[in-house]
Amino acid sequence: MDAANERTGAPGDDLARFTVLSTDGDGNGEAIGTSVVIGVAGELDAQSGAQLRTLLAQAFEGGPGEVVVDLSEVEFIDSVGLSVLVTAHNRGESQTIPFTVRSPSPPCQRVFEITRLIDVLRIT
Numbered sequence: 001m002d003a004a005n006e007r008t009g010a011p012g013d014d015l016a017r018f019t020v021l022s023t024d025g026d027g028n029g030e031a032i033g034t035s036v037v038i039g040v041a042g043e044l045d046a047q048s049g050a051q052l053r054t055l056l057a058q059a060f061e062g063g064p065g066e067v068v069v070d071l072s073e074v075e076f077i078d079s080v081g082l083s084v085l086v087t088a089h090n091r092g093e094s095q096t097i098p099f100t101v102r103s104p105s106p107p108c109q110r111v112f113e114i115t116r117l118i119d120v121l122r123i124t
Contacts, residue, residue, distance in 0.1 A: 017040070017041040017073075018039065018040055018048075018052065020037070020038050020039075020059075021036070021038075034062070034065055035067075036059040036066070036067050036068070037068045037069075037070060038052070038055055038059065038068070038069050039070040039072075040071055040074050041073035042073070042074065043074070043075060043076040044071070044076065044077040044080075044108075045076065045080060045081060046078065048081070049078075049080035049081045049083070052069075052081070052084050053087070056069070056087075056091075060088075060091055060092070063097070065098075066098045066099075066100065067088065067092060067098070067099050068101075068102050069099075069100070069102065070102045071102070071103060071105055071108045074105050074108050075105065077107065077111055082115060085101060085121060086117070086121070098122070099121075100122045100123070101122065101123045101124075103124070
């Protein structure tokens with residue numbers, strides 16, 4: 001693991017928390033072939049969506065081998081959160097960088113099914 005960075009709201013806030021990990025397959029710390037994993041916890045709404053949009057833009061700018069958003073600890077997602085994920089999906093396709101939504105929590109999975117984004121996003 002090359003870098004880890006956690007951004008958190010104040011204790012007791014319902015703000016989303018973000019963990020950003022950058023890993024590479026051979027452990028040499030070079031950016032080429034790197035996977036960027038962004039873990040999100042809490043609520044993915046208008047406020048935290050803006051933060052996630054910025055983190056994703058930075059991730060794609062680095063030219064990684066893959067960008068992954070882990071939603072296993074997300075309790076709530078709204079239309080802004082969905083928009084951020086769709087935008088990242090589209091950017092990944094345009095840059096030929098795989099974008100994956102990993103381990104969506106049950107509330108997220110349900111929203112993906114209702115909106116049919118389950119057929120659009122790469123979800124593992």
